[in-house]
Amino acid sequence: MWSLEIGRMTEGCAFCKRKVPTRGHHVVPRCKGGTETAPTCHSCEDFIHKTWSHNELRDAFNTVERILGDARYQKFLRWLHKQHDTAVFRSQRNRARKPGRYR
């Protein structure tokens, strides 16, 4: 199970799925006062807050799935994966490396 490979410090981002240090991002469920959070890396959180206002996040983009399903996020994601191939991925490589895992 690959979830066991993820340490507590780097549980991985719920949005871009990279195993990078995250900080809690609030995903407010329908009832607004929600305490539900998803681990979110700095890059994604930054993008999310630049793209949507707090009201939009609360009313329309209040789950991980909704944000993932948005075309703007998908575009950002493609860009992000290019950016971080060198910097962040390198230190993670030996640990989680399994040939053919993504095929």
Ligand SMILES: [Zn+2]
């Ligand atoms: Zn992320």
